[in-house]
Amino acid sequence: MSNIGSDIVLFNELVEILLSEEEKNPVADRIESNKLYDTIDLSLSSSEMIDDELKSVLKEILISTPKTATRLFFNQLFGGRQGKAVLGDLLAVLLNNSMYTYKVAGPQVGIEKEIIRQSCNMIGYGAQSDGTFPTGGSMSNYMALVMARDAKDPTCRSEGMSKPLVIYTSKESHYSNAKNASFCGIGRSHIRFIDADSKGCMIPEKLEEQIVQDIQDGYIPTYVNSTAGTTVLGAFDPIDKISDITEKYGVWLHVDGAYCGSVFFSDKYRHLLKGVERSNSFSYNAHKMLGTPLTCSVILVNDKKHLHDSFTNDADYLYQTDGDDFNLGKTSFQCGRRNDALKFWTLWKSVGTSGLNQIVDQQFDLADLARDYVRNHPDYTLYSFEDSISICFNYKNIDPAALCKALYEHQVTVVGFGSFREDRFIRLVTINANNEKQDILNFFKVLEDFAAKTPNLKRIEEKAQESF
Numbered sequence: 001m002s003n004i005g006s007d008i009v010l011f012n013e014l015v016e017i018l019l020s021e022e023e024k025n026p027v028a029d030r031i032e033s034n035k036l037y038d039t040i041d042l043s044l045s046s047s048e049m050i051d052d053e054l055k056s057v058l059k060e061i062l063i064s065t066p067k068t069a070t071r072l073f074f075n076q077l078f079g080g081r082q083g084k085a086v087l088g089d090l091l092a093v094l095l096n097n098s099m100y101t102y103k104v105a106g107p108q109v110g111i112e113k114e115i116i117r118q119s120c121n122m123i124g125y126g127a128q129s130d131g132t133f134p135t136g137g138s139m140s141n142y143m144a145l146v147m148a149r150d151a152k153d154p155t156c157r158s159e160g161m162s163k164p165l166v167i168y169t170s171k172e173s174h175y176s177n178a179k180n181a182s183f184c185g186i187g188r189s190h191i192r193f194i195d196a197d198s199k200g201c202m203i204p205e206k207l208e209e210q211i212v213q214d215i216q217d218g219y220i221p222t223y224v225n226s227t228a229g230t231t232v233l234g235a236f237d238p239i240d241k242i243s244d245i246t247e248k249y250g251v252w253l254h255v256d257g258a259y260c261g262s263v264f265f266s267d268k269y270r271h272l273l274k275g276v277e278r279s280n281s282f283s284y285n286a287h288k289m290l291g292t293p294l295t296c297s298v299i300l301v302n303d304k305k306h307l308h309d310s311f312t313n314d315a316d317y318l319y320q321t322d323g324d325d326f327n328l329g330k331t332s333f334q335c336g337r338r339n340d341a342l343k344f345w346t347l348w349k350s351v352g353t354s355g356l357n358q359i360v361d362q363q364f365d366l367a368d369l370a371r372d373y374v375r376n377h378p379d380y381t382l383y384s385f386e387d388s389i390s391i392c393f394n395y396k397n398i399d400p401a402a403l404c405k406a407l408y409e410h411q412v413t414v415v416g417f418g419s420f421r422e423d424r425f426i427r428l429v430t431i432n433a434n435n436e437k438q439d440i441l442n443f444f445k446v447l448e449d450f451a452a453k454t455p456n457l458k459r460i461e462e463k464a465q466e467s468f
């Protein structure tokens with residue numbers, strides 16, 4: 001067995017290799033999936049491996065693993081790397097606490113609670129509010145739905161589902177809503193997908209019509225999921241108007257801010273969440289806009305009673321000291337729970353709330369630049385709107401799926417595509433706040449250079465013709 005000292009030395013060597021590799025090859029050497037097992041020795045066997053050999057295999061793995069922190073990665077709703085957050089996460093790994101009790105996590109409990117308290121204050125939740133760190137945005141949405149279900153039908157917890165509960169979300173919302181409806185017993189066919197307007201925002205009038213209809217039909221409206229930053233367009237549902245409806249009909253309102261909920265850190269963009277203080281629950285992913293390592297998701301609840309009612313269970317083998325306020329397992333989904341708070345706290349503590357404000361604003365500045373670029377260049381078509389960090393466009397009628405695939409396979413840049421209504425387009429996400437304006441201009445340049453060198457890329461018209 002090796003001791004941790006030499007492992008840390010090895011770790012530091014590998015970090016050096018990774019960082020210089022990221023400089024040299026911002027888009028990793030790609031291994032085709034069907035050649036993966038023949039290219040790197042990933043096999044596990046009964047014999048041991050000495051550190052030198054282990055180092056060389058780890059090095060190979062590092063080199064060919066997709067680089068999500070570089071200035072040419074735009075594929076996902078995360079990217080870049082906030083150094084102080086990485087520092088916090090590395091310490092969390094070494095400390096290896098579990099967040100369920102004060103006995104085992106000590107001050108880490110206070111760290112998590114401080115983030116929750118500050119976040120609740122900033123979004124305007126009152127003295128009864130609380131929260132927890134779920135495993136991600138999907139799980140945050142799930143916890144919100146379970147609380148809504150239990151609030152509407154408390155017997156559900158012991159007797160199971162007996163009432164015809166229905167839930168609402170926009171057609172543009174995250175797919176976890178459908179999965180969660182199935183997990184929590186409501187059922188996928190009891191979700192009402194509400195139409196979005198031409199900018200991708202839920203239409204409140206359509207929501208109300210559907211609720212009224214459901215009540216007439218004997219259903220029980222239970223939960224509305226609104227989105228702060230839809231996954232494709234980055235659109236913000238009108239929370240204030242939706243709150244008028246959920247309050248009128250006594251329906252739980254959750255705000256899924258996994259993608260862009262972190263705008264509450266920005267003086268300039270906070271207004272996009274107008275009305276959020278009227279919601280019952282709100283979630284955001286610090287691993288998206290705030291650049292902490294995956295995963296770092298926070299759910300806040302306007303009245304902590306619901307968190308306790310739905311997630312508490314007695315366990316005398318676990319809860320042996322200190323009050324419920326310090327035993328965070330009383331309000332979490334899991335038992336053993338990773339310390340996701342420290343990395344976020346380390347970042348927040350070091351840059352301050354004003355630093356988080358800058359991180360958020362930088363992404364919108366980059367988005368404005370990208371939108372202007374697309375608008376001012378006639379070879380491009382723009383599909384996205386103001387106040388969004390998803391810039392959706394097509395270039396010279398090149399089929400977006402074909403272009404994204406080719407850019408990736410030729411290691412030019414990593415970007416994805418999406419669709420809204422009849423259109424499919426490339427989606428550039430300016431979520432990496434380490435990027436500068438130059439990096440965004442460089443993205444367009446590498447794309448244009450590649451397209452010029454690759455004249456045979458499939459065109460959008462060809463696709464339309466094929467389908468006839």
Ligand SMILES: *Cc1c(COP(=O)(O)O)cnc(C)c1O
Nearest residue numbers: 136137138174229231256258259
């Ligand atoms: C990313 C995202 C989620 C899911 O979050 P995970 O942490 O990936 O589970 C949910 N909702 C929206 C709007 C998202 O963008």
